[in-house]
Amino acid sequence: MKIYKIIVAIAVTCTCISCEDYLDLSPISEETSANAYNSASQIEAALTGTYESFQSSDYYIWDNVLFQDVRSDNYYAGGDNPEIFSIDYLTISPTNSKVYGSWSNLYNAIAKANTVIDRIDAVEDVNLTQERRDQITGEAYFLRAYHYYNLVKTWGGVPLVLEAVTSVNPEDVNLPRASVEEVYEQILSDLELAATLLPDTYGNEASVNKARATAGAANALAAKACMQKPNPSYEQALAFISEVEKSSANYILIDYNYLFDGNHYNNSESILEVQFLGGDEGNWGPQMLLPPSISGDTWRKFVTPSHDLVNAFDAEGDVVRKNATVLFESVQWIDEYWGNEIGTTIPFGYKWKSASGWASSNRQYLLRYGDIVLLKAEALNETGQLELAAVEVNRIRNRALLPDLTSAQKANKEVMKATILNERRLELAQEAQRWDDLVRNNVAVSTMNNLVTIDLRTGSAVNYNMTAAKILLPIPQQELDRNPALVQNPL
Template structure:
């Protein structure tokens, strides 16, 4: 055990794929040389990685600002580059996100390496298996986020034993998705049936089934029948929509029946950065990041969707000037607690219902019965006080699902990956206009759909492009 704790603490991987970020957010248990790590403390450290800068900030820029839901806002040049599709290999966000995610994977690999043989006397056989399952899920989650942003990535599943074994070549998406599915199938037989009461930050079967559904939809060759099957498995675990959409994002709405997996914030040890960085309700009235776009505001208005708009966007008078809006300026209103105590959803049931609608549409099951796509779209629309979808044909329902996902899941980090999955990113983004009707000239092409490998990684890993 001392070998492994010393191995992390000394920064042996600081110039490798598994390089530890210098941010204090990652300098937590189990990364310690002064104590013997246990399987439980290692797992706690892996869960704590959900508070790193990727998961508290960049997931929103990558998922919504890359798409048509938002503009970069703020003053970060790397965010501007992502917004305008001018990202290159020296982009600061690209560099840090790669390091964060591979550090997170490193910590999962450590758990999976030592837990089977640890002599921790307090660890029951059942709990040992649960820990292995939770770590496998977390590793799959991190790889899922990597492969959605980078077209090809290295696969690391063990602790390197020498410098040469740290230098790994990229693998195609198909191989990465195969590993993700393998990890999730392993996790599904080991994690608990339900998370502890009042803490949906802990992985349980619902989260594993939900991620499997998303993986089978996102992979290069989707399996829509499996998407439906895993969505149904989520439903069988007892999840449901909360009646009032607005309550989803309140402190009182934490860990509700719709939540499948959410990062827990207490406003003290962990504050919700989405609130601080994107709204005037916390951290003062400095220029905010991730400003809602004219497109998303117009989409809410065109649909007459007052319920979800009011819970997602708020127009406020601010002391700063925005690049795209006059006063008042729209800001993200989800996660609006001034103390940063609102949780952040990673997986919620509405996402899964709309994913099932998408799968049924692709399977040409289109009607308004429990086996048809219209039924699940309408279920989501009715909660938002909207009538049935007018879409009836497969082509129309594809666009209807896309629209409902945009309105329902705005500012939760989904939109860009939805557009990638449906091959809609290029036409949608190249049609974007500002508030005066002028084309934003993103000039998106296929080579701009994914992040480049960071130049730091290219310089440190001689095998990365082999």
């Protein structure tokens, strides 16, 4: 079978705001219903459009970092956008456009996956082999699960839309929120089915194997879902991780610097990544945060590493990951946390290394093995296997040129839990993981309320006033206005 390569071109302009992709509840047109999915090439095109959501949506380019890293103790907002300041200060309102944009981006991506799932069985084309039909089905189920995973951990219970929308009747489109448990159950059901339909690899081309859903990706995401749900299933997570590690894709840890130097994507640690190639297929996100010496801009950049994050690297003596994650540079603007005068040297987010005029080939990893190794350590610790957990943590530390954990760092289950959480912070900063980690470890409220952030303009500490209600984002006001069946999260 000819290898199917997912390369989707996106138009990138020199603006830092992309067109927002709102939920379209219009019915499928007569032409689409009758003609659009009759051939192998048409269903392949529909699947390509489903993957395209990773490149076209603000959520996967940028907003996931804001809601995970800027909302947490890892980064300050930087820049000059009031809505991003509200994310930093934990004063996010239901009318914040990034809340609505992210919700809409994710549901639009789900709609595309549902279309593929609904239409694949009706395609009668001799060019569509059973093997490829199964793969397409598995890919679509994986993609739907991936987007629902991001919805449920961000908003809690959300409407479960499991079929392509073909009606405008209010009773059909105004769905109530499913429970958190129901959403996770659907995610795991989709992923378990996907894992049976997907191959470990599609051949020898890394740019294909890392661009498309595989059995390894399905099992890795299932492990993350098992860990993140309200009642974690640690043994089940370990079983899924075992499947990842047995995969013929041969996922391994690589040199940490290679992960983020821009020259070693589609590597052996990568499980799934967006195939930004630069130019017409470029990523505009790096231009938003890289320093003037790299971006060529003079305006104030977003996503500024926090004192607390930099101190965490220094406390561990973690030079390798700090240098891969943070770059210091003198700037011609005032930074309220690092220097209240022009010319101060401040840190910049540096896991992206090239801006390329809003068209970078740099990318976020959607799934990578280093994350899974630390999740394995977490699950082992929670099941009382502290020494085995330490082995996994030491694998991560040693590749960062750090020594094995001391006896004090693994003294007991609770100490080890905090040690793993800190290790994940240093390993995964700027990779849209931190908020989830704090929530999963039940320390989001205490971490944010204990965080000491001094505003140099006033000399006063920032009061984050973190509460349990702020763990989830508010349901977008536009969705509440459109759908009377929805109920708002506690504010």
